Amino acid sequence: MRAPDLSQLHALVSVVSEGSFDSAATQLHITPSAVSQRIKALETSVGTVLVHRSKPARITEAGMPYLRLAQQIGTLVAELTPGAPASVPIAVNGDSLNTWVLPAVAQLSHRMEFDIKREDQDHSAELLRQGVVVAAVTTSADAVQGCSVTRLGVMKYRPMCSPEFRDTWFRDGPSGDALSRAPMIVFDRSDDLQHRYLEQWSVTRRAGPTHFVPSSADFAEAVRLGMGWAVLPRQQIDRMRTGVDVVDLAPGTGVDVTLYWQQWTLKTAALAELASVIAVAAASSLD
Template sequence: MDLDLGQLRALEATVTAGSLDGAARALHVTPSAVSQRLKALETATGRVLLVRSKPVRVTESGQAVLRLARQIALLAADAARELVGEERITLPIAVNADSMATWVLPALAPLAGELAFDLHREDQERTAALLRDGRVMAAVTADAEPVPGCAVTRLGGMRYRPMATAAAADRWFPDGVTVAALARAPVVVFDRADDLQHRYLRQRGVDPAAPPLHLVPASADYVSAVRLGFGWGMVPAQQEPAGELVDLDPDGAVDVVLYWQQWKLRTPSLDRVADAVLAAARDALDHDAPGRS
């Protein structure tokens, strides 16, 4: 296939903007010109690459072409930065909320003056999907299986403990963490994709649908809700407020092993980010947590 760079830019801009109109504004052309470039690219590849919905959706074939488009864009930006020294490179990265709230932002901060970050917050079980469809170049993920075209490195584990305030523990667990108590005690859950509390309940033989749920979809606010007595929740060791919460079940910790996945493409910018993330993970995460290497 002889793929045209302008057509690849049109695909990348359309996916980034979510529409042909948005891509046209970014590329300073008309929506008709964007549409023509996309049609020519689909003709060249012999595949449908986009579903023209609102926002547009990338097809499975489109994911591979989108990865190529963004890899070429990153290589070009790094080359321009080396030649001119003024190019600001934007790196889209997927990160789970707890990592973003604790150790990832400090890791990236020293690079923020030279690189621009487009951070996608997603559950660690889902970040690999953003790599797969080409929306990000790298991800902190719980998936040890490398996405096609990506390399994977184990980062370490985040340990979560079932915790509550002393008052909540006395109210809901007067006889300890029993099946009956877990079935009726309110539980704080990050969002509907958060399986940590449900995983712990299943380990204890409790139907996750039994207890009442409080949904608090922000990492710091989640811990605040537990501190305020909304209920119990799985709190990461990196966010445990000293002396404010009690561990309901010292043997009930849940380990989530995290991995760094990134494109195999080597560029100075992506290498610097990887080095920063891996160095921070060495200090922040548990390297004895069970999981696949």
């Protein structure tokens, strides 16, 4: 097998990050046919399929080492090119992004190019394994192969609803039965935080409706508007008027989520600086 061609590796990164051959072509300023030819030539060279031709396009298991290699080469090239911004794809859960991660990475945005993938904290490590991102906020303390792991702190979630919602659904106070029957708000179908909280009340099945609101800011707003109850991170609750906008359903209860920072062990100034600002932000924002 020949050593991979750099233009082919670049095309591989673009197809996976952009999600299609057409979008990759736009990013690379070439034709979709040229992108397809580069990917096909790389696949022929290595003797296997590297990209699922799906919508969106996805890396195959066999393609993951090549995607990681391509990302690493791109990072090193940017490091050695004066004036070239480092391209830094990272995976962050919506609550962290909305509360403390975005202000941290904003400090570096004038000299780094961020591609932030919003991914549930329980699944973000998979994007590291695939090579889609170079770093991630995750709940996994087990380092992905080729990565280092650092504990960031604990994100505390508390059960919240609007005062009117409480008066309607929890007149006699919180209980497993009332929680199971009251409308509940969930981020998306991979969000299990509300169900983890219900387990503390020995609730395994729900009778009430579930609303899906896949945006961290809109999620909190849906709680404030009385659409349902949900567990919200302390950092988001602090932005609201507790007792007016929202109320704590059961003070002293909640869900604790320990977060970790995983990143490639590839040593570059960009990754080191990013890890530093993330650590500082986590120290001041997490418990």
